[in-house]
Amino acid sequence: MLAADFQEWMQAHAARMESVLDRVLPPASQAPARLHEAMRYVALDGGKRVRPLLAFAAGGLTGADTARVELAAASVELIHVYSLVHDDMPCMDDDVLRRGKPTCHVAYDEATALLVGDSLQSMAFQVLAQHRLSDEPQQQLKMLELLAVASGSCGMAGGQAIDLASVGKELTLPELELMHIHKTGALIRAAILLGALCGRAMSTAEEQALQHYANRVGLAFQVVDDILDTEADTATLGKTAGKDAANDKPTYVSLMGLEPARRFAADLHAEALAVLEPFGDAALRLRQLADFIVLRKF
Amino acid sequence: MLAADFQEWMQAHAARMESVLDRVLPPASQAPARLHEAMRYVALDGGKRVRPLLAFAAGGLTGADTARVELAAASVELIHVYSLVHDDMPCMDDDVLRRGKPTCHVAYDEATALLVGDSLQSMAFQVLAQHRLSDEPQQQLKMLELLAVASGSCGMAGGQAIDLASVGKELTLPELELMHIHKTGALIRAAILLGALCGRAMSTAEEQALQHYANRVGLAFQVVDDILDTEADTATLGKTAGKDAANDKPTYVSLMGLEPARRFAADLHAEALAVLEPFGDAALRLRQLADFIVLRKF
Numbered sequence: 001m002l003a004a005d006f007q008e009w010m011q012a013h014a015a016r017m018e019s020v021l022d023r024v025l026p027p028a029s030q031a032p033a034r035l036h037e038a039m040r041y042v043a044l045d046g047g048k049r050v051r052p053l054l055a056f057a058a059g060g061l062t063g064a065d066t067a068r069v070e071l072a073a074a075s076v077e078l079i080h081v082y083s084l085v086h087d088d089m090p091c092m093d094d095d096v097l098r099r100g101k102p103t104c105h106v107a108y109d110e111a112t113a114l115l116v117g118d119s120l121q122s123m124a125f126q127v128l129a130q131h132r133l134s135d136e137p138q139q140q141l142k143m144l145e146l147l148a149v150a151s152g153s154c155g156m157a158g159g160q161a162i163d164l165a166s167v168g169k170e171l172t173l174p175e176l177e178l179m180h181i182h183k184t185g186a187l188i189r190a191a192i193l194l195g196a197l198c199g200r201a202m203s204t205a206e207e208q209a210l211q212h213y214a215n216r217v218g219l220a221f222q223v224v225d226d227i228l229d230t231e232a233d234t235a236t237l238g239k240t241a242g243k244d245a246a247n248d249k250p251t252y253v254s255l256m257g258l259e260p261a262r263r264f265a266a267d268l269h270a271e272a273l274a275v276l277e278p279f280g281d282a283a284l285r286l287r288q289l290a291d292f293i294v295l296r297k298f
Numbered sequence: 299m300l301a302a303d304f305q306e307w308m309q310a311h312a313a314r315m316e317s318v319l320d321r322v323l324p325p326a327s328q329a330p331a332r333l334h335e336a337m338r339y340v341a342l343d344g345g346k347r348v349r350p351l352l353a354f355a356a357g358g359l360t361g362a363d364t365a366r367v368e369l370a371a372a373s374v375e376l377i378h379v380y381s382l383v384h385d386d387m388p389c390m391d392d393d394v395l396r397r398g399k400p401t402c403h404v405a406y407d408e409a410t411a412l413l414v415g416d417s418l419q420s421m422a423f424q425v426l427a428q429h430r431l432s433d434e435p436q437q438q439l440k441m442l443e444l445l446a447v448a449s450g451s452c453g454m455a456g457g458q459a460i461d462l463a464s465v466g467k468e469l470t471l472p473e474l475e476l477m478h479i480h481k482t483g484a485l486i487r488a489a490i491l492l493g494a495l496c497g498r499a500m501s502t503a504e505e506q507a508l509q510h511y512a513n514r515v516g517l518a519f520q521v522v523d524d525i526l527d528t529e530a531d532t533a534t535l536g537k538t539a540g541k542d543a544a545n546d547k548p549t550y551v552s553l554m555g556l557e558p559a560r561r562f563a564a565d566l567h568a569e570a571l572a573v574l575e576p577f578g579d580a581a582l583r584l585r586q587l588a589d590f591i592v593l594r595k596f
Contacts, residue, residue: 082416092412118380118381118416118455119455129446130446137338137434140439145428147421148420152424158417161333165330166411
């Protein structure tokens with residue numbers, strides 16, 4: 001059971017993310033209108049906004065100005081949304097449903113989906129470069145580098161490549177973990193670090209603790225995703241359920257079994273909470289988000 | 299007839315670009331190996347490197363350190379290469395030949411081509427963020443913003459969307475120009491400005507002159523491309539010739555006719571040279587590149 005004030009906090013910050021994305025995306029009336037309309041179609045009114053919420057929570061840890069964190073959070077969410085658009089395309093996962101709506105290449109066409117993803121990626125870096133997000137421009141360059149590395153071939157896109165190569169293959173648990181550290185972990189980690197980097201400088205110990213939290217939460221997110229994909233039906237999930245198994249993709253459930261996967265998620269959850277202890281009350285939202293990520297039903 | 303020393307300068311700087319790209323791209327042995335191998339396949343050993351050469355020439359104008367310019371140039375070239383990979387895909391131009399080699403989705407597969415393009419875009423911003431390219435970090439943030447805007451929906455990707463929407467339609471000359479200002483012009487302009495921004499601060503008049511040059515050269519590049527696409531055969535061009543006409547795409551040649559298109563290119567060339575006059579000898583390479591772009595036969 002999540003605390004009522006946390007539910008309110010989540011709703012308020014998800015709404016704030018929506019309004020920031022609405023503000024940074026070009027209006028649908030602006031040429032090329034169809035492209036801009038499609039970018040808004042995929043980026044607005046959808047998703048749990050887990051990465052932005054993590055960025056807001058991490059910004060709280062370092063006393064960051066929310067007006068800065070919301071832009072860092074938007075840049076990470078734009079990368080996430082672009083990756084969903086490209087992953088859903090026929091040459092990748094070939095999915096027709098996302099966040100309860102037809103996927104971009106279904107609602108528009110494949111060429112538009114390709115350009116929507118490409119443009120959202122550019123926009124992520126534009127948002128991160130064009131506003132002052134840190135008192136130190138050098139720190140902001142570090143944020144840009146961090147997001148670029150997390151997105152590219154040694155981060156999210158690389159994880160997607162490992163995922164593709166693993167279809168129909170037996171993976172070991174360490175191999176599965178390596179894939180997820182890249183595919184979802186890198187961007188979750190970037191969200192948390194970028195949020196925190198908008199605020200006061202952290203000590204090395206603080207930054208290490210935050211990275212440790214990010215790694216555990218990122219992995220827990222994926223384990224729970226695999227569990228939900230096994231259990232849930234399509235209506236609850238808002239995307240096609242059971243498709244990893246159908247696609248012969250290795251998951252934590254297929255490798256460990258359902259109960260051991262649940263215990264693994266619980267262990268990651270406990271570890272994520274433990275490393276936050278030195279932060280005291282400042283880490284309240286990060287704790288609650290770890291709870292939410294592990295206990296969610298969708 | 300191009301001066302012998304200019305030919306040497308071009309060869310030396312194209313070779314330098316090759317070695318920088320080889321250095322910044324992950325080795326093909328690094329996981330995910332197939333993705334990194336494909337990234338190197340498309341980015342290395344190919345192309346005229348027009349954008350990097352323009353960046354080097356513009357860096358010469360502001361006395362920029364070549365070790366900085368080469369990284370700015372590489373970031374622009376990575377964006378250019380990613381766009382070629384995605385443009386060649388079946389859902390876009392569906393082309394099988396590029397720079398005399400099978401295109402990425404032919405040599406590898408569509409999913410890999412998608413991820414190669416995505417990863418090269420991330421890498422462009424990574425290269426621009428992780429090295430010191432200006433004494434002023436604030437200036438470097440401006441460079442990142444400039445490249446992001448030039449690449450996205452209000453730049454190159456937007457031009458591609460306008461291009462797709464124009465297939466089979468009658469365009470007016472201003473509409474065709476609007477498309478090319480986005481599709482090829484934005485990135486050529488970014489190459490020139492990024493190269494110059496690695497060096498000393500420019501006066502407003504100097505920056506305006508350089509932008510004017512960039513706009514004229516960018517458009518001339520496209521007009522000449524259309525002329526060559528009409529005239530050349532596939533072997534000389536290194537990509538499928540005559541395909542714009544075959545695809546019912548409007549070109550300067552189809553709208554103006556061949557001779558008026560040639561005169562238009564010559565006018566743009568003359569204008570580009572005229573705006574460089576105040577720079578004197580420092581603009582020698584930019585002048586020679588304008589000559590090369592208009593007089594090239596491939």
